[in-house]
Amino acid sequence: MYLKFIRKNPKNPVLISVPHAGNFYPELFLKYLKLNLNEVRKIEDFKSDEILNLINKDSADIIIAQCSRAVIDLNRSRKAVDNSMFSEIFEKKNIDEKKMIEFGLGVFPKSISNNQIYNKKLPISYGKYILDTFYDPFHKILSAQIKYLLNKFGNCYHFDLHTMPSKALKNFKNEPDIVLGNNFGKSCSIELLNYIKNNLKTFGLNVEINNPYAGGFITRNYGNPSKGVETLQIEINRKLYMCEEKLSLNNINLIQKIFSNLFNEFNYYSKLAAE
Numbered sequence: 001m002y003l004k005f006i007r008k009n010p011k012n013p014v015l016i017s018v019p020h021a022g023n024f025y026p027e028l029f030l031k032y033l034k035l036n037l038n039e040v041r042k043i044e045d046f047k048s049d050e051i052l053n054l055i056n057k058d059s060a061d062i063i064i065a066q067c068s069r070a071v072i073d074l075n076r077s078r079k080a081v082d083n084s085m086f087s088e089i090f091e092k093k094n095i096d097e098k099k100m101i102e103f104g105l106g107v108f109p110k111s112i113s114n115n116q117i118y119n120k121k122l123p124i125s126y127g128k129y130i131l132d133t134f135y136d137p138f139h140k141i142l143s144a145q146i147k148y149l150l151n152k153f154g155n156c157y158h159f160d161l162h163t164m165p166s167k168a169l170k171n172f173k174n175e176p177d178i179v180l181g182n183n184f185g186k187s188c189s190i191e192l193l194n195y196i197k198n199n200l201k202t203f204g205l206n207v208e209i210n211n212p213y214a215g216g217f218i219t220r221n222y223g224n225p226s227k228g229v230e231t232l233q234i235e236i237n238r239k240l241y242m243c244e245e246k247l248s249l250n251n252i253n254l255i256q257k258i259f260s261n262l263f264n265e266f267n268y269y270s271k272l273a274a275e
Helices: 027-031 037-043 048-052 098-102 124-153 190-201 217-222 252-264 268-274
Strands: 002-005 014-018 061-065 156-164 178-181 207-209 229-237
Touching: 002 124, 014 048, 014 124, 027 124, 048 156, 048 252, 061 124, 124 156, 124 217, 156 217, 178 190, 190 207, 190 229, 190 252, 217 229
Parallel strands: 014 061, 014 156, 156 229, 178 207
Antiparallel strands: 002 061, 178 229
16 A cells, blocks of 8 residues: 555656655554554654655655554564564564564564554464555565666666654754665665765755664665665654644645755766766
8 A cells, every 4th residue: 555656757767765654544453453543653754755745746756655654664574573463473484673573663563662552462364464455565566666767777766765753863962854874885875875965964954874773674675786776764853844742744845845956956867877
């Protein structure tokens, strides 16, 4: 379940994915929900897709998830499964991202602020339905579009858009507005990272690199500069565009203009082509 804005004749190899913007909660999820839905919604990257609203339709391909990350986290491995959440063994081997599972943040999130999400053990049928309906289609279209752009241009510049709670940044002397993550140089080149960083800095934004977020599963899984795919995670401080306590938008137009400028005027590819 996703929204896609795919260009018929792309002029550049730019792709933006937004895996955590979703606010859809299927009835099957609500059936097992223990927490109040308002508490659960705090895990959303609240309306982060609207940050892209002023980007021209011909400037980038955009794929936006619609199902909440509280239901299924698309930025986790499909095998990042906590078997203790299920009435039977769900994933029998090769469990991934064990540290995230310990924090209750596997592909099926288990807890929010140390509070259990579910009121009982989940049946195997629940997990299979959620993966088949929400996880697999998103990654299928994302993978297909990366391959298409790579075949057409020889490169794909993939940006994975997220927002971060300001409370996660309280230890910084100068709180970052943006955190760019390239998995410590493994998922995208320093040249592309610097291009984005320098553009953002022209708007007076404080940009941090790989701290505290270096990139999740999407960054690690898809980014492969040696094969022409550069994936860069972009985390935006929620204070820039919303009231975090009230879950409401606040001055989003400024960050919309910044990102429209960044992608509508994107010339990294044309610079490379001219070299």
